[in-house]
Amino acid sequence: EIVLTQSPGTLSLSPGERATLSCRASHSVTNNYLSWYQQRPGQAPRLLIYGASSRATGIPDRFSGSGSGTDFTLTISRLEPEDFAMYYCHLYGDSLPFIFGPGTELNIK
Amino acid sequence: QVQLQESGPGLVKPSETLSLTCTVSGDSSTNYFWSWIRQPAGKGLEWIARIFATGTNYNPSLNGRVSMSLDRSKNQFSLTLNSVTAADTAVYYCARWSAARVCFDYWGQGILVTVSS
Numbered sequence: 001e002i003v004l005t006q007s008p009g010t011l012s013l014s015p016g017e018r019a020t021l022s023c024r025a026s027h028s029v030t031n032n033y034l035s036w037y038q039q040r041p042g043q044a045p046r047l048l049i050y051g052a053s054s055r056a057t058g059i060p061d062r063f064s065g066s067g068s069g070t071d072f073t074l075t076i077s078r079l080e081p082e083d084f085a086m087y088y089c090h091l092y093g094d095s096l097p098f099i100f101g102p103g104t105e106l107n108i109k
Numbered sequence: 110q111v112q113l114q115e116s117g118p119g120l121v122k123p124s125e126t127l128s129l130t131c132t133v134s135g136d137s138s139t140n141y142f143w144s145w146i147r148q149p150a151g152k153g154l155e156w157i158a159r160i161f162a163t164g165t166n167y168n169p170s171l172n173g174r175v176s177m178s179l180d181r182s183k184n185q186f187s188l189t190l191n192s193v194t195a196a197d198t199a200v201y202y203c204a205r206w207s208a209a210r211v212c213f214d215y216w217g218q219g220i221l222v223t224v225s226s
Contacts, residue, residue, distance in 0.1 A: 035212035037154075044202055044219050045154065050212035088154055092211045097168040098144075098156035 002026055002093040004101035012109040019076040021104045023089035028069045033092035036065055036074045039103075040085045048087075049074060076106075084108050111135040113203050113217035121197075121224050127190040131203030131217055134184065142206035143179065144213065145188045147199040155199075159206060160186055193224045 003026035013019055023034065032052040037045040047056040049065035052072055062077040072091075076083055089101040117129035131143070144159040158167045160177040167175050174191045190197060201222055205215040 031211075033211040037213070044216040045213070046216070047212055047214050050207075050210045050214070054210070056212075056214065090212070096166050097170070098159075100154040100156070102153050 001095065001097070002029065002091055002099055004089055004091055004099055006087075006089060006101040006104045008104060009102070010105045010107065012107050013079055014109045015079050015081055017079050019074075019079055019083070019106055021074040021076075021087050021106070023067075023072045023074070023091070023101050025070045025072075025091050025093075029091065029093050031092070032068050032072075034065070034067065034072045035090045035092075037088045037090065037100075038083075038085050039088065040082070045088060079106075081108075111205065111215045113205065113215055115201060115203050115217045115220040117220060117222070119221055119223060121193055121222060122226050123194055123224055124192055127188070127193050127197065127222055127224075129188045129201055129203075129220065129222070130185050131187070132183070132185050133205070136184075136205070136215075140208070142208065143177075143186045144204045144206050145177065146202045146204055146213070146216075147197075148202070148219075149196075149199040157190075157201075158188065195224050198222065198224045 005024045007022045034052040036049040039045045053065045087104045112134045114132045121127045142159045142161040145157040176189045179186045200219040202219045203217040204213040207214045
């Protein structure tokens with residue numbers, strides 16, 4: 001079973017700054033089926049990125065994803081006030097159960 | 110526009126059965142998997158189960174207490190969780206799994222279920 005680690009656990013930045021969030025898998029998988037989700041307080045998670053680097057419909061281009069193997073990154077180029085939220089990664093592995101990372105809290109500095 | 114909406118009781122007594130339904134609108138395709146995911150207050154996301162045309166899969170951590178069913182005529186799928194305890198208190202989300210994009214692409218708004226006497 002894959003274990004996902006997200007770092008940092010908490011990231012404090014100001015609007016306009018660049019955010020870099022990491023998701024690391026315990027072992028490499030043969031695909032890049034890594035997805036990222038944003039969860040604002042009191043709301044359901046929302047798909048941001050799938051396939052490690054493809055933006056979901058309606059997601060601004062300030063969000064980008066990259067990585068392969070065991071290391072994946074979500075980058076937010078210029079933070080907007082609405083970007084301060086929790087971010088979770090999910091990697092589709094070779095077996096169930098589906099596992100999510102523990103999340104990164106992005107808060108306003 | 111695909112929409113998912115959870116429904117069911119918000120309060121369940123310990124040792125009883127939690128039953129939730131997710132109603133899907135805007136999508137009549139059979140090419141998806143349908144899942145339940147939960148989130149205890151202040152914690153992360155835990156996948157519970159999924160159902161698709163040919164079967165179901167469950168998270169082993171739930172020790173066989175969970176089952177899902179699908180009613181295509183009503184565009185609904187359901188979750189049943191037996192012998193609940195306080196540890197099952199959480200917001201429960203239904204979500205669509207896209208095999209093409211390999212991700213949970215649509216989520217319901219979530220329903221808080223509290224297990225308490």
